[in-house]
Amino acid sequence: MRVLLLSLLFVCLSCKSQKKTFVEMENSVSLDSTTLVLKDSHSNMDSTQVQIIKEEKTLKRFLMEVNKTRKPGIPVPEIDFSKDMLILVCVGEQHGDLEPSLSVLKKSDSEMVIEITKNEGVDSSNMAISTPFFLYRVPVSEKKITLKKRDN
Numbered sequence: 001m002r003v004l005l006l007s008l009l010f011v012c013l014s015c016k017s018q019k020k021t022f023v024e025m026e027n028s029v030s031l032d033s034t035t036l037v038l039k040d041s042h043s044n045m046d047s048t049q050v051q052i053i054k055e056e057k058t059l060k061r062f063l064m065e066v067n068k069t070r071k072p073g074i075p076v077p078e079i080d081f082s083k084d085m086l087i088l089v090c091v092g093e094q095h096g097d098l099e100p101s102l103s104v105l106k107k108s109d110s111e112m113v114i115e116i117t118k119n120e121g122v123d124s125s126n127m128a129i130s131t132p133f134f135l136y137r138v139p140v141s142e143k144k145i146t147l148k149k150r151d152n
Contacts, residue, residue, distance in 0.1 A: 034102050034136040037077050037086065043133035044069060045090040050116055050147045053086040054140075062088060066133070079137065087136040087147070091118055095127040099134060111144045118149070 043066055053059050060076055067073030079086065089100050098118075106113040 034087070034138050036099070036134060037079070037137045038074070038135040039099065039132065040066070040074060041130040041132045042066070042070070043090045043131045045131055045133065046093055047090075048092040048118070048149060049088070049090040050149060051088045052145060052147070053088055053135075055081055059086065077135070081140075083140060084137045085140050087114070087116075087138060088133065089116055089136070090131070090133045093129055093131055094118075095129060102136060105148065109143075111146065112141065113146045113148060115148045115150055 045065075051058075051062075053062070056076070056079070059079070063074055063076055087102065089102075091100060101117045103115050103117070104112060105115045
């Protein structure tokens with residue numbers, strides 16, 4: 001019985017199809033794949049701002065601004081800027097903290113246009129006013145990235 005279990009375990013661990021699937025998933029990351037890294041309901045920014053962050057110094061500067069009125073402050077997330085960059089979206093004052101949506105409008109060999117849509121919820125006028133921010137991680141690209149804002 002032990003021999004059968006060990007044989008089965010060996011076959012499962014040495015199966016090339018599992019390794020291939022993992023490699024394919026790793027290589028399938030595209031420029032339009034975004035991951036929400038950090039969000040909070042208070043950014044201390046009253047106006048809408050969108051920015052691409054390509055270095056840790058800029059990220060720390062933004063979080064220092066946010067942490068001026070926070071105790072304890074938000075820690076700096078671990079980002080490998082050789083592989084990833086961040087898109088910072090501060091939506092300004094709004095009722096509630098609805099997350100904006102990011103979509104790729106145009107993608108060519110030299111340029112990528114990302115549209116950021118500020119979503120509006122159903123009657124949120126009775127919710128507290130907040131100034132949320134969202135940090136999205138995207139793979140580093142040599143393409144020129146243009147960010148466009150659109151309000152719904």
